[in-house]
Amino acid sequence: MSKFSYAAGLLLGALAAVILISQAATASGSPGSESVKDRIEQAIEPFDSLKVTTAYPLPVKTVEAKEQYQGGSFKVLARKDQITRFRCSVCHNDKMVKVRNGALFTHSDIQLNHGLGRNQLTCNECHAIENRDVLVDKQGGQIDFDHSYQLCGKCHFRQKRDWLGGAHGKRETYWAGERVIRNCTSCHNPHSPAFPTKMPATYSLPLDE
Amino acid sequence: MDSGNNQIEKMQTENMPEKKSSRRDFLKNMSIAAAAGSAGLVVGGCSGTPATEKMGLKWEEYFKKHYRLMTQEEKDATVTRLERLAKLERGINVQISDQGPHEQVLFGYAFNISRCKGYMDCVEACVRENNLDRRTKTQYVRIFEMDPGQLDPSAGDGQYHHEVPVKNKFYMGVQCFHCENAPCIKACPTKATWREPDGIVVIDYDWCIGCRYCLAACPYWGRRFNWGDPEVPKDEINLNQHYLGNRMRMKGVMEKCTFCIQRTRKGKLPACADACPTGSRVFGNLLDPNSEIRFVLKNKKVFRFKEDLGTEPKFWYFMD
Ligand code: SF4
Ligand code: SF4
Numbered sequence: 001m002s003k004f005s006y007a008a009g010l011l012l013g014a015l016a017a018v019i020l021i022s023q024a025a026t027a028s029g030s031p032g033s034e035s036v037k038d039r040i041e042q043a044i045e046p047f048d049s050l051k052v053t054t055a056y057p058l059p060v061k062t063v064e065a066k067e068q069y070q071g072g073s074f075k076v077l078a079r080k081d082q083i084t085r086f087r088c089s090v091c092h093n094d095k096m097v098k099v100r101n102g103a104l105f106t107h108s109d110i111q112l113n114h115g116l117g118r119n120q121l122t123c124n125e126c127h128a129i130e131n132r133d134v135l136v137d138k139q140g141g142q143i144d145f146d147h148s149y150q151l152c153g154k155c156h157f158r159q160k161r162d163w164l165g166g167a168h169g170k171r172e173t174y175w176a177g178e179r180v181i182r183n184c185t186s187c188h189n190p191h192s193p194a195f196p197t198k199m200p201a202t203y204s205l206p207l208d209e
Numbered sequence: 210m211d212s213g214n215n216q217i218e219k220m221q222t223e224n225m226p227e228k229k230s231s232r233r234d235f236l237k238n239m240s241i242a243a244a245a246g247s248a249g250l251v252v253g254g255c256s257g258t259p260a261t262e263k264m265g266l267k268w269e270e271y272f273k274k275h276y277r278l279m280t281q282e283e284k285d286a287t288v289t290r291l292e293r294l295a296k297l298e299r300g301i302n303v304q305i306s307d308q309g310p311h312e313q314v315l316f317g318y319a320f321n322i323s324r325c326k327g328y329m330d331c332v333e334a335c336v337r338e339n340n341l342d343r344r345t346k347t348q349y350v351r352i353f354e355m356d357p358g359q360l361d362p363s364a365g366d367g368q369y370h371h372e373v374p375v376k377n378k379f380y381m382g383v384q385c386f387h388c389e390n391a392p393c394i395k396a397c398p399t400k401a402t403w404r405e406p407d408g409i410v411v412i413d414y415d416w417c418i419g420c421r422y423c424l425a426a427c428p429y430w431g432r433r434f435n436w437g438d439p440e441v442p443k444d445e446i447n448l449n450q451h452y453l454g455n456r457m458r459m460k461g462v463m464e465k466c467t468f469c470i471q472r473t474r475k476g477k478l479p480a481c482a483d484a485c486p487t488g489s490r491v492f493g494n495l496l497d498p499n500s501e502i503r504f505v506l507k508n509k510k511v512f513r514f515k516e517d518l519g520t521e522p523k524f525w526y527f528m529d
Contacts, residue, residue: 036389036521040495040506047313047497055476071499166501167509167527170488176476187488195487200329203370205346207430
C-alpha cells in the first residue's frame with residue numbers, strides 16, 4: 001500500500017508542479033528593491049537576548065570582562081581555575097626546592113613557540129618576575145590571568161578589536177542570553193598559539209547529484 | 210512596504226498550503242479504499258497490544274495535516290504520537306519539540322575563510338546532532354580545500370583526507386544557506402518546504418513526496434535525499450529533537466541543514482558553530498545591531514556565494 005501511495009504521490013506532485021510552476025511565473029517576479037540586507041540595516045532596535053530564558057545555565061565559570069563591546073558589558077571564560085597549579089606562588093616563593101622534585105617543578109612540559117624568528121618571546125615578557133600570580137605587560141602593568149586579553153591585545157590589537165566585536169573568537173554555547181565569550185587562552189595555547197596540523201575529524205563522500 | 214521582498218515574504222512564509230489540500234484528500238480517499246479492502250483495521254485505537262497501539266498511532270499520523278495548518282493542540286498531539294512511536298519502534302525516549310520562532314529574530318551565519326583550518330569538527334558534530342544517516346555517510350556541512358584566488362567551492366577539493374591545514378590552501382564551508390528568496394521553496398509542488406519567520410528554511414518530512422525538485426533547484430548543494438531509511442546506532446541517537454529539525458527521517462524524503470532548529474530556538478549555537486575549535490563560524494540574530502553577526506557584516510569584507518542569482522542567502526563569507 002505504501003509503495004502505491006508513494007507512486008501516486010509522485011504522480012500528483014508532478015501534476016501539481018506543472019500548475020504551480022505556471023502560477024509562480026506570474027506571481028513571484030524578480031526580487032524587489034528591498035533585499036535582506038536592507039531589512040538588516042533597518043533593524044536598529046537592540047534585541048533583548050535575556051528574554052531567551054532557555055539560554056541558561058552557563059556550563060562554565062565566567063568573569064565579568066573589564067572592557068565593553070557594542071552591546072555594553074559582557075563576560076569571558078575564567079582562566080585561573082583551568083591552570084592546574086595556580087596559584088603560582090605556592091611554588092614560586094622563598095622556600096627551597098628539593099633536587100628530586102626539580103623535574104616536576106620546572107615546567108619542562110612547556111614548549112615555547114610564540115613570536116616569529118628572532119622575536120620569540122621569553123617567559124618573563126608575559127610572566128611577572130616579582131609576582132608569579134599575575135601577568136605583566138611591557139610597561140610593567142600587572143594583568144590578571146582571567147583577563148589575559150588585556151595582555152594579548154597589546155600586540156594583537158587587530159585581533160582584539162575583532163574579538164571584542166565578535167568577528168574573532170567565539171561565544172560559549174549560546175547565541176542568546178548573557179554574552180559570554182571565550183578568552184584568548186580558551187582556544188590558543190599561550191605558549192604555542194598557532195593551531196596544530198592534524199588529521200580532520202572525518203571525511204566526505206562525493207555528493208550523489 | 211509593498212516592495213518585491215514583501216512579495217517573496219508572502220510567497221514563502223505566508224502563503225499557506227491550501228486547506229482543500231488535494232494531496233491529503235487524494236491519499237485519504239485512496240487509503241480508505243484500501244482499508245475497506247483489508248478487513249479489520251483499527252482506527253484510532255490506542256489500547257490493546259503494542260502492535261495494535263502502533264498501528265493506531267500510525268493510522269492517525271497518516272492523516273495528520275501539513276504542519277503549518279495544525280493548531281497548537283494538533284501539533285502537540287502529533288509530537289506525542291511520534292514520541293510514543295519512537296518508544297514502541299526503537300525503544301528510545303525522544304523529546305520532540307514544536308517550539309516556534311522568537312519574535313524579532315532572523316538567523317544569519319558568517320564563515321571566516323581566513324581562519325578555517327579544515328579540521329571538519331563541524332561536519333562530525335552536525336552528523337551527531339542531527340541524527341544523519343551513518344550508512345550512506347550523509348553530511349549537511351561540506352568543507353572544500355581551495356587554492357588561493359578560488360572563490361567557488363566547486364573548483365575546490367571536497368574529499369580531502371590528509372593532515373590539515375595544508376600550506377597555501379584555504380578552507381571553505383558550505384551548507385544550506387537559508388536563502389530569503391529560496392529557489393528550493395518555489396520548486397516544491399506540495400509546499401512541504403518553506404521559510405519560517407526566523408529565516409530558517411524547513412521541511413515537513415511527512416508532507417514531502419520525495420520528488421527532489423528542490424534538490425535540483427538549489428544552486429548550493431544544500432539538500433540531501435534519503436534513498437533508504439536513515440540508520441543511526443541506537444545509543445548515538447540525539448534524543449532532543451524538533452519536528453522541523455533532527456527528528457528521524459524516513460526513506461524517500463528530503464532533508465537538509467536547519468540551522469539546528471532544535472538548538473537555536475532555545476538560544477544555543479548550531480552544533481557546527483559550537484564545535485568549531487578555530488572560531489571560524491559566527492552565528493546570531495541579524496536583526497540585533499549588537500550581535501556578533503552584525504559586527505561582521507558591518508566591519509569585515511563579506512561576500513555571498515553566487516550573489517548574482519538573487520537568492521539572498523543568509524550566509525556570508527568573510528576574511529580577517
Ligand atoms: S541553500 Fe539551497 S536548500 Fe538552502 S534555502 Fe537556499 S536554495 Fe534552499
Ligand atoms: S523532495 Fe520534498 S521538499 Fe523537495 S520539492 Fe519534492 S516534495 Fe518538496
